[in-house]
Amino acid sequence: MTVSECRSEDVPALTASAGALFAEDGGRHDAFMDTGWPAREGAAYYAGLVDDPDSLCLLADGGAGHLVGRLRKPDPLRPDAVTAVLESMRVAPERRRQGLGRALFEAFVAWARERGANEMTVQAYAQNASALAFYEAHGFRPFLVTLARS
Numbered sequence: 001m002t003v004s005e006c007r008s009e010d011v012p013a014l015t016a017s018a019g020a021l022f023a024e025d026g027g028r029h030d031a032f033m034d035t036g037w038p039a040r041e042g043a044a045y046y047a048g049l050v051d052d053p054d055s056l057c058l059l060a061d062g063g064a065g066h067l068v069g070r071l072r073k074p075d076p077l078r079p080d081a082v083t084a085v086l087e088s089m090r091v092a093p094e095r096r097r098q099g100l101g102r103a104l105f106e107a108f109v110a111w112a113r114e115r116g117a118n119e120m121t122v123q124a125y126a127q128n129a130s131a132l133a134f135y136e137a138h139g140f141r142p143f144l145v146t147l148a149r150s
């Protein structure tokens with residue numbers, strides 16, 4: 001199993017994995033999610049992140065999984081927090097429960113530590129039980145809860 005930082009030639013594989021995540025997760029759990037966004041805008045967005053020193057774009061096994069992490073901009077309301085945000089991660093269905101997610105997450109933790117982060121956050125849909133189980137297994141606990149109604 002290999003985990004590598006994306007270079008510009010990896011943007012198509014990253015965009016494809018992120019697009020599959022939109023379809024599987026946002027498309028299923030959020031009636032307002034625009035699942036066409038990755039095909040329209042994803043390549044430019046992820047190319048920008050690959051070039052951004054405050055972002056981390058990882059691929060596992062050349063595209064079987066991905067993780068995107070970002071350092072949050074300083075927040076004057078929480079001046080002592082240095083927050084690494086796990087923006088997005090996915091492992092292809094046929095490769096799940098084989099440790100790829102763990103390997104991606106460990107690389108994210110190492111990157112966050114190098115950048116001086118003292119906090120990590122991630123958002124997940126309340127109905128995404130497998131993602132919540134994965135994050136809980138890696139030490140995350142609920143902090144802020146978004147409540148929604150139509």
Ligand SMILES: CC(C)(COP(=O)(O)OP(=O)(O)OC[C@H]1O[C@@H](n2cnc3c(N)ncnc32)[C@H](O)[C@@H]1OP(=O)(O)O)[C@@H](O)C(=O)NCCC(=O)NCCS
Nearest residue numbers: 089090091096097098099100101102124130131133134137
């Ligand atoms: C969440 C996800 C990335 C986990 O990737 P993975 O490669 O399957 O995870 P790992 O094999 O490294 O699992 C590590 C641990 O997390 C927990 N875990 C992972 N998937 C789980 C599940 N479906 N149910 C319960 N626990 C789970 C377990 O503790 C597991 O350890 P174990 O297999 O020894 O029991 C993967 O399920 C996925 O891509 N899901 C769809 C996309 C998604 O929801 N992404 C997150 C959006 S917020």
